[in-house]
Amino acid sequence: MEHNHAIVHRDDEASRIGMWLFIFTELFLFAGLFLVFIVYRYKYSESFHLASKELNITIGAINSIVLLLSGMTIGISHVAIQKGNKKLTLYLLAITIILGIVFLVNKYFEWRIKFEHGLYPGSVDLLALSKGDIMFFGLYFFMTGLHALHLIAGLAFISVVFGAVVREKVHATKFALLENCGLYWHLVDLVWLFLFPLFYLIN
Amino acid sequence: MVVPVPVILSYKLMMMESAKKNLPGFRMYFYTFTSLALLTLLEVWLTQIKIETALMVGLILTIAVLQAAIVLLYNMHLKFQEKIFAVFISILSFLILVLIVFTMLDYIYR
Numbered sequence: 001m002e003h004n005h006a007i008v009h010r011d012d013e014a015s016r017i018g019m020w021l022f023i024f025t026e027l028f029l030f031a032g033l034f035l036v037f038i039v040y041r042y043k044y045s046e047s048f049h050l051a052s053k054e055l056n057i058t059i060g061a062i063n064s065i066v067l068l069l070s071g072m073t074i075g076i077s078h079v080a081i082q083k084g085n086k087k088l089t090l091y092l093l094a095i096t097i098i099l100g101i102v103f104l105v106n107k108y109f110e111w112r113i114k115f116e117h118g119l120y121p122g123s124v125d126l127l128a129l130s131k132g133d134i135m136f137f138g139l140y141f142f143m144t145g146l147h148a149l150h151l152i153a154g155l156a157f158i159s160v161v162f163g164a165v166v167r168e169k170v171h172a173t174k175f176a177l178l179e180n181c182g183l184y185w186h187l188v189d190l191v192w193l194f195l196f197p198l199f200y201l202i203n
Numbered sequence: 204m205v206v207p208v209p210v211i212l213s214y215k216l217m218m219m220e221s222a223k224k225n226l227p228g229f230r231m232y233f234y235t236f237t238s239l240a241l242l243t244l245l246e247v248w249l250t251q252i253k254i255e256t257a258l259m260v261g262l263i264l265t266i267a268v269l270q271a272a273i274v275l276l277y278n279m280h281l282k283f284q285e286k287i288f289a290v291f292i293s294i295l296s297f298l299i300l301v302l303i304v305f306t307m308l309d310y311i312y313r
Binding site: 016020024027028031032034035038039042057061064065068069071072075076079182183186187189190193194196197201202203 | 227228229231232233235236239240243244246247249250259260263264266267270271274275278279284288291295299302303306307310311
């Protein structure tokens with residue numbers, strides 16, 4: 001009897017290594033930005049000290065908890081798919097997307113307040129302040145904005161994985177896509193763990 | 204490519220075995236979330252009490268590094284994967300540390 005079952009080559013390990021290499025480049029990108037922040041913080045310590053008091057610690061802390069919670073839900077979805085629980089995986093991915101959106105909505109309100117106060121790069125009000133203030137808010141908008149862009153990319157990635165789970169292209173024995181998606185989401189988490197204390201807490 | 208059924212089955216079994224080997228439980232994610240959230244609240248609390256600024260900055264940055272280690276080890280599974288990933292991330296962290304320390308030394312003492 002002839003068997004015509006084709007096997008598609010798959011290398012989950014290589015896919016994981018590829019994702020980690022990408023994460024390394026991202027970590028270097030943010031490390032460079034943190035270095036810029038530290039240098040200017042040292043140069044304009046007084047201005048940075050006062051400018052950081054303009055940021056709302058409560059909103060920052062709530063966003064931290066929201067992001068950490070989303071890290072937990074995507075992590076559990078990884079376990080759920082390995083256990084073959086498709087329904088739970090989909091629920092958890094949906095909750096992760098909602099939590100990511102909550103983070104962005106919070107960030108929107110935070111940014112809107114800064115815009116209303118004229119504290120955004122290029123504004124007449126900000127240009128009238130000291131160089132240290134201009135640097136602080138320039139870095140604040142650039143770094144939190146870049147982080148938000150990564151978060152949006154992460155949400156798109158999770159949506160793709162969600163679709164793949166629905167179509168059963170990701171399942172109990174083939175979950176590298178979900179695993180890599182989780183790695184990316186935790187990177188977003190990791191960057192925020194440093195952005196929050198540097199901008200909001202150290203003053 | 205034509206492959207006999209037993210090979211496909213053994214391949215599937217191998218993938219399932221590999222999956223089981225790296226399987227952290229639901230609880231682990233709950234514990235890591237709880238510890239990370241508590242550490243975040245501790246950071247916020249440190250800004251509300253009266254302590255020396257240098258000490259506060261040192262403590263907050265130490266907590267941030269501790270949180271990053273928890274995320275890397277547990278959420279990103281470094282603890283459960285091949286050691287090579289942990290070696291890579293250690294080298295990367297060292298390079299970032301060198302980059303920051305040497306730049307600051309150059310900036311301060313120039």
